[in-house]
Amino acid sequence: MSTPKTRSDWENLAVSLAINGKAFINGEYRDASSGNTFDCISPIDGRLLAPVASCDLMDANIAVANAREVFDSGVWSKAAPVKRKQVMIRFAELLEENANELALLETLDMGKPIRFSKAVDVAGAARAIRWSGEAIDKLYDELAPTAHNEIGMITREPVGVVAAIVPWNFPLLMACWKLGPALVTGNSVILKPSEKSPLTAIRIAELAVQAGIPKGVLNVLPGYGHTVGKALALHMDVDTLVFTGSTKIAKQLMIYAGESNMKRVWLEAGGKSPNIVFNDAPDLKAAAVAAAEAIGFNQGEVCTAGSRLLVESGVKDELVGLIAEELASWQPGHPLEPTTVSGAVVDKQQLDTILSYIKAGQNEGASLVYGGQQVLAETGGVYVQPTVFSNVKNQMKIASEEIFGPVLSVIEFNGMEEAIAIANDTIYGLAAGVWTADISKAHKTAKALRSGMVWINHYDGGDMTAPFGGYKQSGNGRDKSLHSFDKYTEIKATWIVL
The missing domain is CATH 3.40.309.10 (Aldehyde Dehydrogenase; Chain A, domain 2)
Known part of the structure; x- marks a missing residue:
């Protein structure tokens, strides 16, 4: 797909752009259970882009239940790594094929220059998905050094249901840094984009299903942090919570995890570099x-x-x-x-x-x-x-x-x-x-x-080979690189006496 050459070209494309503001649960777009919406306003000129579903606890419960059901079914979680790899690479290709639309959504929604939306955000998102896909069938489990009559196996398994809360500054790119390793390792994911820039997250859910990711494996719940974000963080059937955003909110999410089921919490928070x-x-x-x-x-x-x-x-x-x-x-x-x-x-x-x-x-x-x-x-x-x-x-x-x-x-x-x-x-x-x-x-x-x-x-x-994350109150865990897979897998030790 050729890139529009002028501002007028992009503005003409924006006129014909169909903007979807619905939630995506179990493979289909739907309104929030409450019927509530919030206005998505463009910072470029203050115009209304679309009403967006304002999800809350009811939607979180539905999405988590669907995510758990499809995880337990094994249709994705137990698929061969090479199968998940092929699907993720196709997902990356679809991001590239729809690059103009995704870049335009990102710019209208968040205000960043269109040149960077396409060359940095969309290109980087596709690269992140493809890199994770390519990596999965090259990661080996381990055998412990044992006596001759014993076998010690160290294996990785998907953690289960992952809630991913991503920021407004790089909405698509930050989502894909998390979706890549989370999905390719076999997890089900509920993605909560920022209410300030939810549009690309909503759009790529459909592309994921088109690529072959089973329905219910990727769900997208737009809404506010104090409603649907809090509901996911407190949910007893969410196994892992990953977050990029402010240090203040990161601390609150740690409290919610402790108050609920001690879900694993991985945080990429603030900086003053x-x-x-x-x-x-x-x-x-x-x-x-x-x-x-x-x-x-x-x-x-x-x-x-x-x-x-x-x-x-x-x-x-x-x-x-x-x-x-x-x-x-x-x-x-x-x-x-x-x-x-x-x-x-x-x-x-x-x-x-x-x-x-x-x-x-x-x-x-x-x-x-x-x-x-x-x-x-x-x-x-x-x-x-x-x-x-x-x-x-x-x-x-x-x-x-x-x-x-x-x-x-x-x-x-x-x-x-x-x-x-x-x-x-x-x-x-x-x-x-x-x-x-x-x-x-x-x-x-x-x-x-x-x-x-x-x-x-x-x-x-x-690049994608180098881990991204910080010390102190900048958070824990790492995005990018093979180290990111640690956040989305459990390590199991199986000891066999022959």
Whole structure:
């Protein structure tokens, strides 16, 4: 399928787009049991996209019962790995075949530029599904080293019914990071997308069945966290809960798991990632380009955003100037314009949050050196300039709290030990960047950082082969890589005396 070439092409495609807002349970679309809906509003211009089913406890009970029934039947859970592999690869192909529609849904729903919706989100989602599918028949069980009259087998089995709660910033991609390993290992899944961006999750449920995933194996329940999300987290017949979102909600989900059936809980939560630039950075221009992208990409609505820029004193002024120059190319524009690199933030609530942090930074004495304003208000959409604060102290709100917007805090340091101390002085530990020409300094700093991912002389590297996740209150468990399969399987030890 060819890609529309102009904004007008995308807008024409949007006119003919059929938007489905229903829940998907046991292989069919249906209204919420209560009949309730909520409005899905586009942050691009404030228009209504569709009413969406607002699911609650009744829908969770129905979906979990169906998911359990199909799991116990063995039609998917006991299928040969190579069979599940073939179906998952077909699922990936269908995501690619419907890439224009999925990208358009993502952009209309969440506000991100269409170029990234297609090239990053949809392409990455298909890659995640295909990678997991390809991996499943290459994973071997184990035999323990035993005496001659004994056999010790260590085998993996699907955990059962999985509830996956995914965020609004990368709705399709984050869903597929979880659906890939969860489905291919034989589980039944109930996917709860964010009420802020549910449309692609609803659409791909139909594609999954078309690919050959049995009805009831993948269910999608749109709705609010305090209703259907809470119902899934407390459900006594959900075996595993996986979540990507804020640290505050992650903590609440852990409580719900403890109050119910001690379901396994895997959490990818917040971040306040340090991007550390030493005086001997090999290419200061490259560091500035990366720093601008690390805060500007996806409107700063990224858990790994390089929102704390730690700069050694000798290059601080030069680097801040270079970043300001780079951010000129990250100004918000219409998301359906193919050249746009920064679009709308997800909704008015998030815009107000970002603006409140900008005001707090000014009140606390940080120096606003770039941006800081709402723009394009006349469109009816929600847009904000990328923003840079200098002379920031690590204890300020803008440096210590996750903003989830394009707000960069520049913090000065002197020497490796101070850089490490500042970087680790946070409740989070998701990601970090290190810029230096000294290989020993790079290794020492990377080892000392309490962070799940460290990137040297670049920012936001890795692919499906590398695990994604963090330390401390950034969560537990890992998405991507073979390590992700640990979240969706039980390990069984079977000991045989001959």
